Amino acid sequence: MNKKILITGGAGFIGSHVVRLFVNKYPEYTIYNLDVLTYAGNLENLRDVEKKSNYVFIKADITNENQINEIFDEFKFDSVIHLAAESHVDRSIKDPLAFARTNILGTMILLNAFNRLWSNNWSNKRFYHVSTDEVYGSLGLTGLFTEDTSYDPNSPYSASKASSDHFVRAYGETYGMPYVISNCSNNYGPNHFPEKLIPLFINNIINKKSLPVYGDGNYTRDWLYVIDHAIGIDTVFHNGANAETYNIGGFNEWKNIDLVKLLCSLMDTKLSREPGDSERLITYVKDRPGHDLRYAIDATKINKELGWCPTVTFEEGLAKTIDWYFDNKEWLNNVTSGEYQNYYKEYYN
Numbered sequence: 475m476n477k478k479i480l481i482t483g484g485a486g487f488i489g490s491h492v493v494r495l496f497v498n499k500y501p502e503y504t505i506y507n508l509d510v511l512t513y514a515g516n517l518e519n520l521r522d523v524e525k526k527s528n529y530v531f532i533k534a535d536i537t538n539e540n541q542i543n544e545i546f547d548e549f550k551f552d553s554v555i556h557l558a559a560e561s562h563v564d565r566s567i568k569d570p571l572a573f574a575r576t577n578i579l580g581t582m583i584l585l586n587a588f589n590r591l592w593s594n595n596w597s598n599k600r601f602y603h604v605s606t607d608e609v610y611g612s613l614g615l616t617g618l619f620t621e622d623t624s625y626d627p628n629s630p631y632s633a634s635k636a637s638s639d640h641f642v643r644a645y646g647e648t649y650g651m652p653y654v655i656s657n658c659s660n661n662y663g664p665n666h667f668p669e670k671l672i673p674l675f676i677n678n679i680i681n682k683k684s685l686p687v688y689g690d691g692n693y694t695r696d697w698l699y700v701i702d703h704a705i706g707i708d709t710v711f712h713n714g715a716n717a718e719t720y721n722i723g724g725f726n727e728w729k730n731i732d733l734v735k736l737l738c739s740l741m742d743t744k745l746s747r748e749p750g751d752s753e754r755l756i757t758y759v760k761d762r763p764g765h766d767l768r769y770a771i772d773a774t775k776i777n778k779e780l781g782w783c784p785t786v787t788f789e790e791g792l793a794k795t796i797d798w799y800f801d802n803k804e805w806l807n808n809v810t811s812g813e814y815q816n817y818y819k820e821y822y823n
């Protein structure tokens with residue numbers, strides 16, 4: 475068997491960990507990484523696998539229908555693992571149409587291309603859509619998101635992801651396309667672009683810049699180490715039942731302010747600064763509009779049915795993450811120079 479697997483968004487944060495896992499673990503597969511390389515896509519993330527014989531990079535835009543159709547016709551992928559997306563909530567508030575284009579239209583163009591190719595023979599084919607827990611909206615102080623929680627997205631980002639989830643299901647129902655979806659909680663770890671909370675604050679602490687905590691900081695997220703998500707994706711891709719959804723989460727809820735204080739203290743130690751130095755950088759700023767209070771995943775289904783559970787504790791994961799940013803200062807400098815400076819001024823000043 476020579477499985478041809480298309481991974482979209484493989485140059486991004488999570489995608490690069492999925493590509494690395496699949497290229498190394500499955501030498502019998504050919505892994506095609508299709509990515510247009512937006513600000514969030516970075517081939518530096520994949521230097522260690524780029525010369526492997528079972529890895530192919532394709533620079534292409536999932537919103538370009540002709541280009542995508544030609545690529546599907548040429549390579550005839552057996553399966554798609556779709557991660558390419560605009561992924562940052564704050565950007566979606568400034569430019570919602572960009573999120574509709576990539577996350578909804580782009581997903582539909584991939585679904586169409588896959589359907590054109592295989593609708594006469596679906597055997598051994600699979601479209602795997604990687605989605606987010608944000609489609610479920612916000613939890614109150616108690617309760618967990620299960621696979622049966624109703625969709626109730628609040629940001630343009632989560633609305634676009636919810637819409638793409640619905641289209642994937644619709645292609646399954648209407649055209650018989652074999653599919654699976656997973657909805658995951660907040661990831662953290664190496665290669666995370668420093669617009670998201672943890673890498674942004676690591677970078678700001680290094681540079682003694684203020685740490686902009688939105689609102690009162692009492693918002694809760696459920697954090698999962700990115701490699702555990704990649705392992706979850708491998709598990710669902712190979713063993714998940716057709717037309718099912720699996721929630722993936724860390725069983726690891728943190729209020730933002732508590733997480734930021736922990737990060738500050740770990741960074742003080744790492745940087746040999748006085749205890750409390752980094753905490754003094756905390757600045758409470760204007761809240762994110764439509765800010766979801768709390769996300770928390772019930773990952774019982776994937777655990778009971780497929781045997782997946784997180785392997786990295788938060789303490790280990792945060793320490794590994796901090797070490798990675800210290801060991802990869804060049805990566806951090808490269809992604810935070812140029813356009814990033816304009817982004818930062820526009821969003822935080």
Ligand code: NAD
Nearest residue numbers: 483485486487488510511512514515535536558559561661
């Ligand atoms: P990311 O922003 O780091 O990476 C996205 C990748 O998609 C980049 O490499 C980018 O170049 C590529 N891309 C964007 N538009 C494209 C287009 N038009 N054509 C081709 N490639 C394009 O995102 P991430 O955090 O790695 O998230 C990956 C996926 O996982 C997304 O679908 C996201 O919704 C989902 N997800 C993310 C998290 C999280 O915490 N980061 C949690 C759950 C689900």
Ligand code: DAU
Nearest residue numbers: 561562563606607608659660669670671686687688693730
């Ligand atoms: O839950 C999964 C989602 O997690 C993914 O689908 C998204 O792609 C991913 O970006 C992430 O969304 P969040 O909005 O939860 O992540 P972010 O890192 O942007 O913010 C985490 C929390 O920290 C949130 O409550 C907002 C807050 N925050 C964030 C930033 C960037 C701040 O207080 N200050 C900040 O500067």
